[in-house]
Amino acid sequence: MTGEKVRRLIGASVVGLVAIQAPQVLAQETQRGDPQTYEWPVYGADKAGTKYAPLSQIDRHNFAELEIAWRWVSVDGFLSRSTADGGEWWASRDAVVAALEADNPNLYRQQNTPNYAHLQATPLMVNERLFLNTPLSQGVALDARTGEAVWIYNPKSYEEGTTSMTVTWRQRGVAFWSDGADDERILWGTGAGDLICVQAATGYPCPGFGRNGRVDLTQGLPRAERSQRDYLNAMLYSVQSPPIVVGDTVIHGSSVADRRVNKEAVPGWVRAWDVRTGDHRWDFHTVPASADDEGADTWRDNSWRYSGNANVWTYLSADEELGIVYLPTGTPTNDYYGGHRLGDNLFAESIVAVDVASGDKLWHFQAVHHGLWDYDFPTAANLLDVVVDGKPIKALAQASKQGFLYAFDRISGEPIWPIEERPVPTATNMPGEEPAPTQPFPTKPAPFEYQGFEEDDLVDFTPEIRAMALKAVEGYTLGPLYTPQMLADETTKGLLFRPTGSGAANWSGAAVDPETGILYVPSRNTGGVLSFYQPDNGNLRYTHGAPENQRLKRRITHGYPRMPRGLPLLKPPYSRMTAIDMNTGEHVWMTPLGNGDRLRNHRMLRHLDLPPLGGDGRGGPLLTKTLLITALSAGGSDGGPRLVAYDKSTGAELSSVDLPRGAIGTPMTYMLDGKQYIALTIGGTPPELIAFKLPDRANR
Amino acid sequence: MSPHGDRAGAGRNLAALVLSALIALAHGGEDRSVWEGVYTSEQAAAGAEVFSQACLACHSNAPGGAGGHGPAPSLIGEDFEFRWIDSSVADLLDVTRQTMPEAAPNSLSTQQYMQLVAYILQLNGYPAGEAALDPAARSELMRIYIEPAP
Numbered sequence: 001m002t003g004e005k006v007r008r009l010i011g012a013s014v015v016g017l018v019a020i021q022a023p024q025v026l027a028q029e030t031q032r033g034d035p036q037t038y039e040w041p042v043y044g045a046d047k048a049g050t051k052y053a054p055l056s057q058i059d060r061h062n063f064a065e066l067e068i069a070w071r072w073v074s075v076d077g078f079l080s081r082s083t084a085d086g087g088e089w090w091a092s093r094d095a096v097v098a099a100l101e102a103d104n105p106n107l108y109r110q111q112n113t114p115n116y117a118h119l120q121a122t123p124l125m126v127n128e129r130l131f132l133n134t135p136l137s138q139g140v141a142l143d144a145r146t147g148e149a150v151w152i153y154n155p156k157s158y159e160e161g162t163t164s165m166t167v168t169w170r171q172r173g174v175a176f177w178s179d180g181a182d183d184e185r186i187l188w189g190t191g192a193g194d195l196i197c198v199q200a201a202t203g204y205p206c207p208g209f210g211r212n213g214r215v216d217l218t219q220g221l222p223r224a225e226r227s228q229r230d231y232l233n234a235m236l237y238s239v240q241s242p243p244i245v246v247g248d249t250v251i252h253g254s255s256v257a258d259r260r261v262n263k264e265a266v267p268g269w270v271r272a273w274d275v276r277t278g279d280h281r282w283d284f285h286t287v288p289a290s291a292d293d294e295g296a297d298t299w300r301d302n303s304w305r306y307s308g309n310a311n312v313w314t315y316l317s318a319d320e321e322l323g324i325v326y327l328p329t330g331t332p333t334n335d336y337y338g339g340h341r342l343g344d345n346l347f348a349e350s351i352v353a354v355d356v357a358s359g360d361k362l363w364h365f366q367a368v369h370h371g372l373w374d375y376d377f378p379t380a381a382n383l384l385d386v387v388v389d390g391k392p393i394k395a396l397a398q399a400s401k402q403g404f405l406y407a408f409d410r411i412s413g414e415p416i417w418p419i420e421e422r423p424v425p426t427a428t429n430m431p432g433e434e435p436a437p438t439q440p441f442p443t444k445p446a447p448f449e450y451q452g453f454e455e456d457d458l459v460d461f462t463p464e465i466r467a468m469a470l471k472a473v474e475g476y477t478l479g480p481l482y483t484p485q486m487l488a489d490e491t492t493k494g495l496l497f498r499p500t501g502s503g504a505a506n507w508s509g510a511a512v513d514p515e516t517g518i519l520y521v522p523s524r525n526t527g528g529v530l531s532f533y534q535p536d537n538g539n540l541r542y543t544h545g546a547p548e549n550q551r552l553k554r555r556i557t558h559g560y561p562r563m564p565r566g567l568p569l570l571k572p573p574y575s576r577m578t579a580i581d582m583n584t585g586e587h588v589w590m591t592p593l594g595n596g597d598r599l600r601n602h603r604m605l606r607h608l609d610l611p612p613l614g615g616d617g618r619g620g621p622l623l624t625k626t627l628l629i630t631a632l633s634a635g636g637s638d639g640g641p642r643l644v645a646y647d648k649s650t651g652a653e654l655s656s657v658d659l660p661r662g663a664i665g666t667p668m669t670y671m672l673d674g675k676q677y678i679a680l681t682i683g684g685t686p687p688e689l690i691a692f693k694l695p696d697r698a699n700r
Numbered sequence: 701m702s703p704h705g706d707r708a709g710a711g712r713n714l715a716a717l718v719l720s721a722l723i724a725l726a727h728g729g730e731d732r733s734v735w736e737g738v739y740t741s742e743q744a745a746a747g748a749e750v751f752s753q754a755c756l757a758c759h760s761n762a763p764g765g766a767g768g769h770g771p772a773p774s775l776i777g778e779d780f781e782f783r784w785i786d787s788s789v790a791d792l793l794d795v796t797r798q799t800m801p802e803a804a805p806n807s808l809s810t811q812q813y814m815q816l817v818a819y820i821l822q823l824n825g826y827p828a829g830e831a832a833l834d835p836a837a838r839s840e841l842m843r844i845y846i847e848p849a850p
Contacts, residue, residue, distance in 0.1 A: 111757075115803060117803050117804035117807060118803075118804070562782070562783075564782055564783075564785075565782070565783070565784070565785050565786045565787065566783050566784060566786075566787050566791070566795075597842075598787075598788070598790060598791040598794040598795065599791070601788050601790065601791065601842050602786060602787055602788075602791065603786040603787070603788075603845055604786055616798075617798075633797075633798045633805070633806060634794055634798060637836075637838075638810055638835045638836050638838055639790060639793065639794055639835070639838050639841075640797065640806075640810055640835075641806055661806050661807060661809075662797070662798070662805055662806020662807070663806075682806075683804055683805065683806045683807030683808075684807055685804075685807060685808075687804070687807065
């Protein structure tokens with residue numbers, strides 16, 4: 001029995017022997033009624049990343065009665081700064097940032113000062129408190145009944161500079177650890193590349209952990225000099241996703257900037273530390289550290305010596321019983337041009353199973369060889385137990401930006417269903433590029449999102465609209481998934497490709513129901529085209545986008561085909577939720593996320609009586625015993641954002657409640673005093689964390 | 701998705717118009733046009749205030765982009781017409797609130813987004829009227845269409 005599961009059922013009417021991979025036992029207990037208290041101690045509900053809680057108080061019949069129990073406004077609007085006399089000065093975010101810039105005009109990246117908007121965290125609930133971190137890396141504990149702050153710890157990482165990564169100033173959550181007795185800790189990484197450890201009870205820095213409760217994560221990491229800034233004047237290394245604690249080892253990924261002008265970059269090694277002391281335990285080299293490292297021969301011309309990224313910018317999952325942590329890695333430097341890193345580039349864009357005790361690799365699977373499409377693995381793998389053709393399998397299901405769901409035996413790394421290496425297009429006019437001749441294609445499950453960008457994919461609502469779409473894509477290169485990038489010239493306007501790096505699945509991830517083995521994954525249908533240029537301020541032969549001075553001062557034209565009158569270019573749906581039975585690999589259902597009423601009401605479309613089109617977002621999923629819940633950006637009573645409940649078996653929308661602002665993070669749920677809450681972050685100035693519950697009269 | 705209504709030329713347009721009229725009737729009202737004065741000057745003035753705080757860093761509020769502070773696409777004139785003709789005011793509200801401000805979509809109140817829509821209509825020369833746009837009157841907003849100059 002794991003401590004984690006025991007903790008979550010405090011006060012349950014029946015607490016039996018519950019093992020982490022024995023969901024049937026949980027189900028039997030909760031059928032007798034929800035427990036008085038149910039905790040959510042890990043970002044994704046548990047270390048398996050299920051996003052599942054076996055609670056049933058909120059159901060299809062009462063969901064519409066949900067009311068806001070409390071609202072908490074992020075503390076990032078009111079910051080502090082240490083003063084020379086040893087005091088602490090508190091003022092508005094704007095005032096503190098202005099003072100910092102007055103002292104150091106070059107402190108921040110241009111137009112990228114501390115921004116509190118992206119409150120993307122999913123809180124934990126432990127010991128009647130919620131724990132989360134804010135975009136400016138402050139850690140917070142809230143009373144889970146009232147939303148009142150219990151403590152705040154501000155590492156003041158915003159004093160050091162602008163965070164790394166193309167997307168800046170965001171944090172997605174924290175990790176909880178307990179020794180099973182009195183030592184309970186909250187840990188998170190910061191935008192400035194530190195690992196923070198505080199006492200869960202008080203928020204005070206952990207004694208004996210690193211230096212005053214802080215570990216510098218750049219120590220011992222190649223090409224990560226802390227004082228250096230990149231060409232955007234941003235820091236080189238940040239952490240934005242929650243770490244995971246397995247046993248007494250805390251493990252984390254990192255954020256390394258994707259928009260680059262130089263081929264040299266910080267390698268996205270996954271790092272592990274002693275949760276008690278902060279002492280370094282191991283690194284897993286996602287980019288080799290020497291010619292002797294496995295995979296070094298997949299970086300031609302010793303390009304591992306300078307290449308970087310291949311980082312895990314998202315969160316992690318782990319099987320505590322097996323002692324394995326699973327690393328979903330990203331694209332190597334840089335996202336779309338591989339001319340400086342010829343070869344397959346292990347262990348980029350891979351799932352790597354690592355032994356937590358030793359840091360050794362147990363198995364790996366590379367999903368994209370020599371990636372040219374920014375197909376980072378964007379979310380933790382989901383761990384679940386299934387029965388395939390009568391054989392029980394401890395499985396791993398990995399959602400992806402490219403729309404595939406990769407499924408493995410998580411002990412052996414063997415694919416559950418065959419994954420075939422198939423030839424892919426290699427013709428490109430990109431100087432110095434050598435695309436991989438084959439890529440892995442899962443034979444099952446079927447892709448959960450559209451792949452490739454070809455004429456058949458263009459919208460065909462009417463012949464007139466289809467003609468508009470055909471005209472819009474004239475001159476572009478079209479092709480199937482994994483068609484290489486093209487340099488715009490007199491023969492092509494560039495490659496139209498799909499999904500893009502922000503398409504299909506992303507950090508909203510997938511949820512799995514351990515009772516049924518069904519996985520639910522939200523996804524977006526996005527196409528894109530890239531422009532490339534030769535930077536005059538770096539050594540990359542080509543990079544994507546536009547020089548920063550043009551990007552900031554001129555109108556951006558991404559070059560994507562524009563359809564007149566706001567009409568879509570591609571066939572619907574524009575976002576969807578797909579349910580996949582991981583026992584069979586078959587899709588159970590697919591439903592568009594939202595009706596797309598604004599488009600269906602278009603004057604050129606409304607007479608067509610179109611079915612739901614999706615496009616109302618790709619919110620993170622939350623699963624309970626009774627419901628699949630996600631937030632949509634539209635469809636509320638005034639057309640605005642809402643929290644929606646779906647039938648898990650059919651995908652039918654059951655009910656929804658309006659949200660005061662658009663959702664940012666993925667919702668979570670917990671029980672306290674016999675009441676079920678659903679909490680999620682929403683927009684605002686500053687943004688908020690809000691919690692829903694049923695009116696008292698409706699509680700059972 | 702299969703194409704619908706594949707008749708050609710004027711016949712198709714006529715059929716579409718008739719269908720639109722029938723649908724409008726079924727929804728309990730006639731289409732309206734942004735040329736009828738669908739927002740108030742007060743609402744647009746409030747929208748100008750919101751615009752200066754939330755949008756002006758990236759979007760110009762002057763024709764041709766002059767005086768703009770940032771790199772984002774123009775919201776005025778040909779660019780606006782290319783994108784928004786034949787869409788409803790509800791569509792403009794929804795897209796604005798779902799996508800903007802870019803760093804924090806859906807972070808303003810619905811009333812503020814509605815005020816922004818009024819201001820954007822005013823910037824494009826559509827006249828003010830007696831009644832304000834009301835985000836709660838969803839079906840009304842869905843019937844107000846953005847049209848080129850008559």
